[in-house]
Amino acid sequence: MARSNDEVAALFQEYADLISITGGDAFRARVYEKAARAIGGYHADVSTLDLKGLQEIPNVGKSIAGKVLEYFDTGSVSAVEELRSKIPAGVRRLTAIPTLGPKKALALYEELGISTIDELVEAVHAERLRDLKGFGPRTEEKILHGIGLLRAAGDRVLVDVAMDLAEDIVSRLSRVTGCLRCAYAGSLRRLRETIGDIDVLAAAKRSEPLMEAFTELPYVTEVVARGETKTSVRTDKGLAVDLRVIPPDSWGAGLQYFTGSKAHNIRTRELAVHQGLKLSEYGLFDVESGGKIVSETEEDVYARLGLPWIPPTLREDRGEIEAGLRGELPDLVTEEDIRGDLHTHTDLTDGLAPLEEMAAVAAERGYAYYAITDHGPDLYMQRMTDERMLAQREHVRELDRAYGGRGGRGGMRLLHGAELNIGPDGGVDWPDDFLAGFDLCVASVHSHFSQGREELTRRIVRACENPYVNIIGHPTTRIIGKRPGIDADLDEIFAACARTGTALEINAHPDRLDLRDADILRARRHGVRFAVDSDAHATIHLAEMRYGVGTAQRGWLTCDDVINTWPEARLRRFLRKGREERGRS
DNA sequence: GCCGTTTTCGGCCCGACTGTTTTCAGTCG
Structure with a gap:
């Protein structure tokens, strides 16, 4: 609830x-x-x-x-x-x-x-x-x-669906003669988890050729409105797209305006008003003289209001204006900061690609480390056994050596892990002595979602207290638009994570994005660390990391908060989870 | 109903598009 x-x-x-x-x-x-x-x-x-x-x-x-x-x-x-x-x-x-x-x-x-x-x-x-x-x-x-x-359920769509469409539209419109700049804005640029409609912004002296090209895009099924500065269409997937064409020297103000959020814009306009200025999509103006002050870039607009440039993922009026005025905006984690993926699958369980293929794509992404975490035996349909898991470990060690292994310059380290199942009582698939052989363990709830609140909370807290559980995978188990998250006391779980050195996952899969941004903000206050993971079941899923990072940004996270931005040595210390005295090497 | 290094009262973001309207209200973002 x-x-x-x-x-x-x-x-x-x-x-x-x-x-x-x-x-x-x-x-x-x-x-x-x-x-x-x-x-x-x-x-x-x-x-x-x-x-x-x-x-x-x-x-x-x-x-x-x-x-x-x-x-x-x-x-x-x-x-x-x-x-x-x-x-x-x-x-x-x-x-x-x-x-x-x-x-x-x-x-x-x-x-x-x-x-x-x-x-x-x-x-x-x-x-x-x-x-x-x-x-x-x-x-x-x-x-x-x-x-x-x-x-017709012309409802909101998941962020990846909107992103694919928006990137195609931007690339097509960018090629129109006279188009000086083109970008998507709105909730998509802010990387919200679902998108109601897509806002595309273009800069041009004449709007007509762009409006023409826009209404003739192959997937446009209906032109809802057509004007000189704004045209609205609907696409075959039911998604609405607005194109705004603005003069080139209004680009910064336009991008700022159409990126929103509405609440953030109200705040920036208020700041303007208090300084005798007026902010609109056409620029920042002096009220008395009516003269335009700045608007070519977003940085100009924010700077004139006394603010640093605010990353779009923060623009929700959740304190970013105040933090900006104080010069205390967080230095947000970016996709480039991610050094590895800590939750991925192979075809040994329910993944689609073999270990070698997954690792190859991970290496192409420039990762410094990469963890294979197939399911344990408690998800019995995966038919995992001790022998199969140990055989995979050997395989991972071999491949690790092939990728440059220990101390190798620019080499990718492969970590062998598992995604454990958190049972109804909080127990996991294997006893401690077997778990001790993994480099890391993710533990997740996969069933018994409707236990009572106390039971669910205790169950996950117990998993945190397991000295071999490093990351709680997709913590609320929600599926966006299909399944609500479990009814657990998240604050108690966050406190347990902070106390035990267990990271919370930000699962990057677009229909999960779990934890969600609002919960991340709360968890952060408990001092929890996070792992942004793709939970990839196929090579293409590794690229979904961007949505996980976007969600982390919306939760105001910095590199220090996210364990898979850390150098390998620091990550390994975290993964030992206070077990040093047990003498693992 | 909230808010205040210009206000404890008087503000409160701003513009485009549409349709029914003969000058503007409603909706949207």
């Missing part, structure tokens, strides 16, 4: 929506949105805070803090209940339909009593919308179209 912060955040987001729908003060609605976001991202559990503690959360004042307390005291918030009683839940759901916002949703409900999508479809077909002010035939069409998209 969700942590109490998420519950409260969802409640206030709903309240903000209800305020908008009922025509309440727009600024009030915005405050609740801001408070919801601040609470969702706050490090401490809000259910443990008092009135004073709650008010230390940004955008939470006396009134909102009081509502949080009311929620935990009584299980509900009377102000929210009051609005809920006025507006059926279905009306709020109507606003999920593209082009249908709070005002139209309220009109539909008040004038026609419509509170479900089905009723809306029926009303459109009966031509009952035409009598409403502000609704015409085109509105009807758009609503039906929007409902179709909503139902």
Whole structure:
């Protein structure tokens, strides 16, 4: 289940929506949105805070803090209940339909009593919308179209799907004559785990040739809107793409603006306003003279606002503005910093490629070390045995020598490990004496996801306490869009990891990205170390490391936090996990 | 409803596009 912060955040987001729908003060609605976001991202559990503690959360004042307390005291918030009683839940759901916002949703409900999508479809077909002010035939069409998209699961897509498409679009548009610069922006540039639509930005003196090329891309199925500066299309996978064409000297301001996030932009614009400036996608301007100050690069824009350049993965208004003003932005881990992959499979278990092929691609990536971690025997379908594992170890040692081995300059070290299964009681596949033969062990939950919260927590804490478990693999086991994470007390697990010298994995596979960014931020406060791993089951999966690194960046991690950026000697010390006295060499 | 080295009151980001509108409201990002 969700942590109490998420519950409260969802409640206030709903309240903000209800305020908008009922025509309440727009600024009030915005405050609740801001408070919801601040609470969702706050490090401490809000259910443990008092009135004073709650008010230390940004955008939470006396009134909102009081509502949080009311929620935990009584299980509900009377102000929210009051609005809920006025507006059926279905009306709020109507606003999920593209082009249908709070005002139209309220009109539909008040004038026609419509509170479900089905009723809306029926009303459109009966031509009952035409009598409403502000609704015409085109509105009807758009609503039906929007409902179709909503139902066709035209939902958010995983980051890798969007990335592949965006990189292709950028490469095609870059070749258009007159295109001076082209890049993707938006949530994709910020490397969010899912992407709602793709924003592509281009710089050109004339937009027409770019708009033309854009609408004629082979996978474009529909041109939703077409203007001089902005064109929106939909692609055959249902993904929407916007192209914005801006003048070349607005590139920096445009890229900054369209990268977002919205919350980050609001903050940067506020900074501008306080300095008598105005920031828009066309540049940073002096309010009085109207003259343009800077905008050719993002660095210029941030610098004029008194900020260092802020990496896109931090632009979520989670403290990056404050840190930037103080000159304390983290020196984020990058893909180039990654020296090796510590969780990978071969065809000995459920991988697709043999050891040699996996190692060859790892070496091409320039890794200094590479761990093979096939499944242990407890996942019985993998048919692992002691003999097979020991035979693989010999094989790994041979290959290690072939790759330059010990002390070899530029050589890649191969580590032999295993991905252990954390059983229902927290035990793993092998006894200590067998585990002692591995260079490292990843341990992960693969089943019994629905144990009680305490049981699940204890189970993983026990795995951390195993002196041979170095990394907890995909810690929450979530599959994005398919399976929620397990209901464990993550803070207790984070504390156990920090105490025992066990790293938490950031699994880079795009449908996992586990831990997720918000959990990384919390874990970091416990002093936990992390391993960013591909969990590759095929050679192509090794390249998914980029999404794991993006997620690590979104969790504000530096090289010091990530064990697989460390030199081999430091990594090996960490992997000994306080077992030195046992005399392993 | 929150917030403040210009404010304890009066602000609160800004612009594009669409459709129904004859000058603008709604939606979106």
